[in-house]
Amino acid sequence: MKDTRLQSELESLRTEITALRLANAALEQQMSQDAEQTDSLLRAMESQSNALREANQRQLNQRFFLQRVMDTTGALMILLGPDGRLRQINQRCSEMLDVADRKLDEHVLDEWLHPYERQALADMLGKLPWPVYSPLFEAAHRAGNYTAEHRLLGRDGQYRHYWLEASIQYNRQGKEEGAVVCATDISPLKQQQERLHRSENLLKEAQHIAHLGHWEQDLASGELTWSEEIYRILEIDPLTRPLSFPDLLDLVHPDDRAAVDKAYSVSLTADKPISVDHRLLLADGRVKWLRKCFITHADSEGQPRRLVGTVQDVTAERLIDEQLVLAASVFESSLNGILITDANARIIKVNRAFTEIMGYGSEEVLGQKPNLFKSGYHDKEFYRKLWSTLKLAGKWQGEIWDRRKNGESLPLWQSVSAVHDSDGQIIRYIGVFYDLSEQKRAAEHIHHLAYYDSLTDLPNRQLFVERCEQSLEKVRRSGRTLAVLFLDLDRFKHVNDSLGHPVGDELLRAVAQRLKNTLRHGDMVARLGGDEFIVLLEDTENHDVVEYVACKILAGLAQPFMAQGHKLEIGTSIGISCYPEDGEDATTLIKHADLALYQAKEQGRGIFRYYDVRLTERARERLFLESELRDALAREELIVHYQPQLALADDRLIGAEALLRWRHREHGLIPPDKFISIAEDSGLIVAIGEWVLRSACRQAKQWLDAGHDFQRMAVNLSGVQIERSDILATVTQVLADTGLPPKHLELEITETYIMQQAQLNVRIMGDLRALGVTLAIDDFGTGQSSLGYLKRLPVDKLKIDRSFVMDIPQDSNDMAITRAIIALGHNLHLTVLAEGIETAEQAAFLKELGCDEAQGYYYGRPVDAESYLKLLKESARPRRSPT
Incomplete structure (x- = not known):
């Protein structure tokens, strides 16, 4: 059983081995086929690559061949x-x-x-x-x-x-x-081509410049040929008028035809060229000079066959000859000096003016060099630049100082030109010059007129501003300071008006000299105009230095002056501005010093004041008010108020003083002390004063016509009104227009103004009084009246200034002065009115002294016409007797 399994496994193993062998054989066969295909592909790719390489090489070879x-x-x-x-x-x-x-x-x-x-x-x-x-x-x-x-x-x-x-x-x-x-x-x-073109143009230009043409005549046939230049010379268009020989002869000046005919006839038998110069008479009457040449060419038998001639326009040559004669005449008769040198700068010719200016005869300078005339005024660099410019530019001109034969140096304006020959080489130098001495003196005079005051010979405003700007540049770099002192003379106008301008001019010259003597070395004083002077103090370390100089000026000008036999005491006021705190430029410093002067005059004459920034605000306000005041009448912003005047004996209302008021549309009621002085300085007071006079007279007439017991209307007259207008005619016309009887008008003139021009004002006041009006001296006691003039003044009333009344009864001196004024007025048969009564004690004291009339807040403030009418009505009611 065991063997059977083993046999079975062996058989199975053999089967797998056989399968593997078959698979491996198939794989080897497939790989063999792929290798053949790959080899075929590689051989194809290699073939293509070789073909591409050969193509690229052929293309490259073609490119290189093309290159x-x-x-x-x-x-x-x-x-x-x-x-x-x-x-x-x-x-x-x-x-x-x-x-x-x-x-x-x-x-x-x-x-x-x-x-x-x-x-x-x-x-x-x-x-x-x-x-x-x-x-x-x-x-x-x-x-x-x-x-x-x-x-x-x-x-x-x-x-x-x-x-x-x-x-x-x-x-x-x-x-x-x-x-x-x-x-x-x-x-x-x-x-x-360009060279050929230039050559052709040059040839044509040369022919044209020479104005030379030619002609040829066949003597057998009489045929003539002409060059184009002859047509140009004769100024005939060949396309419109073919030229014939008779035409040429017809253009000959009648006086020269015989000479041309003779030359033509002679040339027919002569064996040499015949030339003749004659005039050509053109149709428009112009005359040209031509030079004609004739020559006859004979044949082999000696018979004349061709007559060849040239025609050249020699008008320019003739003119040059005439100009040479003229130039020689100009050379000798020129008022400018002329000298000509050779290329080595040796003098070869001079004219008569040269001898007159330099003092040398021609024989003394011929062969010499121009450095003979060196004055020593210029250095070597000057002459080096002169010759460098002359060689580079071919000319030089400018101012040069030379020396005359007598050793005197003189400024000349000279022009030197180099003359070149045809090769561009310098062959001559021509110098033309004239004496600048008189022009220098005239320029200095003009400069003096432009920068100096003609009366005092002090620098004027323009020179002062320039010098001040220069000084400012220096102190900016050094960090130091400077000061500007602006001053004008006190009461100078009175001197001019009373003694005349010649005395005033002499006084200004004396003041200028005293200022120059008072100032330090390096300080500058200038006159700006009128009686205004300005001083520039440089390098002022502190205000002590400025104040020291200001005090010296005040003290110096406080001393009397003599002018045409008159002993004059004037004095001055000074305004001061300092850099940098009061301004960075001359214009600002001058403006601020002027503002400071204005303040000094307001605060009392004979003093100096420094600029305060608040003065600028006041100045702006003043400019604004002056601008607005010019339109105040048209805008009906001005009104008249009336302050009651009473008889002290019974406290009866007898009249009013007309007082101007200004109710501005935006700023409300503007006090009179702010705009009255502006109106006077600007001249607006003339129109405004006439308007006040007319308004007051018209109002008084209305009250009289209404049946009120109104005795008089008092109206102030400004000194500017009297000076700048016909005050007599103005008052006469206003009385006529309003119908106010003259006896009801009282005109008040300040004591200060009356005494400025006492003689003139006596006449004016006399004429006004002759109209029937009453005259009063306003602010009496402040103007230092001369009693001699006072008794001659045609006045009816003295008005005691409020400054003497305001401290009664506390100030005994004011009481004494008031008492004296009342007594003086009564002794001169004048009515006495006291202003500024504000208390019952003051009223009682004045009644006790017998003062005639009174005015002040105690009796009534200034009111409009409607309110004053109520006062008139109340004063007309019967008074109840004390019970």
Whole structure:
């Protein structure tokens, strides 16, 4: 049983081995077949590879052959791809164009074209629907075969001329493969053409310049031939008028025809050329000079056969001869000095003006060099630049200082020109000059007039501003400071008005001299105009230095001056601004010093004040108010209020003082002390004052017509009104227009203004009083009136200034002054009115002294016309007797 199983397993094993052998045999057979196929495939691939390699080699050989063929030509050979980019170039192209380090297929030939030509091609093509890399290739593609002349940029950076021939290339299937471009260098030909063209032009130009034509006559037939230049000389169009010999003779000036006929006849038998100069009379009356030459040619038998002649326009030559004569005359008669030297700068000729200016005779300078006249004013560098400019530019001109024979230096304006021969070599130098001394003096005078005050000879505003800006530049760098002092004279206008302008001018000159003597060395004083002066103090370490100088000026100008026999005391006020705190530039410093001066004058004359930033705000406010005040009348913002005036004896209302008020549309009521001075300074007070006078008179007339017991209307007159208008005519006209009787009008003039021009004001006040109006001196006691003038003044009333009343009864001095004024007024038979009464004690004191009239808040504030009318009505009611 066991053997049977073993036998069975052995049999099974044999079967598997047999199967494996059969499988292995099949596998070996399959592998043998695959190996044969693979070997066949490899042999096919190797065959294809060899064929491809042979094809590539043939293509490479063709490319190398093509390259060798392209390299053998002297032209530029360029192969373009189907998009116009470079594909292949020859050696000549590499040598001529800068393409050595470039990838050809990234570039187009257009990159070497001249920009104008590249743009012209692009403009010719217009806008195309496909991208254009090369306008040149597109032009060739459009034309099929393209030929044109172009400039290409060479390796040396220069453009050369080429004749380009481009043809589009196609493959066997007709597909476009690119283009072949052949560029032949025609630059030498172009240059030769240009030289030939220039030569032809030069020849024609030479013939034209020489104005030379020729003609020939066949003596046997009489036939004439003419050159074109003869037609130009005779100014005849050969197409419209053929020229004949009689025509030529007809154009000869009548006075010269005999000479021309004689020369013609002589030439027929003479064996040498015959020439004659004559005039040509043109149709428009112009005259030309011609030179004609005749010569006869004989035949072999000695018989004259041909007459040959030339015609030359010598008008210019004649003119040159005349000009040479004229030039010689000009040379000698010229007012400018002229000297001529040879190429070595040795003098060979001078004219008469040279001798007159320099003092040397011609025999003294011939053969000398111009350095004989050196003054020592210029250094070597000056002369080096002169000669350098002369050699480079051929001329030089400028100012030069030379020395006369007597040793005197003088400024000359000289022009030196080099004269060249036909080879460009310098053969002469011509110097022309004139004396600048008088012009220098005139320029200095003009400069002085432009920068200095003609009256005082001090610097003017322009020079001061320039000097101030220069000083500011220096102190900015050094870190130091400077100050500007602005001053004007006190009471100078009074001097001019009372003693006349000649005295005022002499006073200004004396002030200028005293200021110069007062200031430190290096300080500058200038006159701005009128009586305004300005001082520049440099290197001011602190305010002590500035104040020291300001005090010296105040003290110096406080001393009396003598002017045309008059002893004058004026004094001054000073405004000060300092850099850098008050301004960074000259204009700002001057403006701020002026504002400080204004403050000094307001706070009392004879003092100095520093600029305060608040002054600028005041100035802005002042400008604003002046601007608004100009339209205030038109906008009806000005109104008149009336302050009651009473008789002190019985407290009876007797009149009113008209007081101006301004109710601004935005800022409300503006106090009079803010705008009255502005109105006076700007001149607006003339129109405003007349309006106040007219309004007050009209209102007074209404109250009188209504039956009220109204005695007078007091109206203030500004000094500016009197000075800038015909006040007498104004008052007369207002009274006539309003119908107010003159006795009801009282005009008030301040004591200060009256005393400024006392004599003139006495006459004006006399004329006003003659109208029948009452005159009052306002603010009496503040103007330092002369009693001698006071008794002569045609006034009716004194108004005691409020400054003497306000401290009664506390101030005994004011009480004494008031008592004296009342007594003085009564002794001069004048009515006395006290202003500014605000308490019962003041009223009682004035009643006790016998003061006639009163005005003040104690009796009533200024009110409008309607409110004052109520006061009039109340004063008219009967008073009850005390019980």
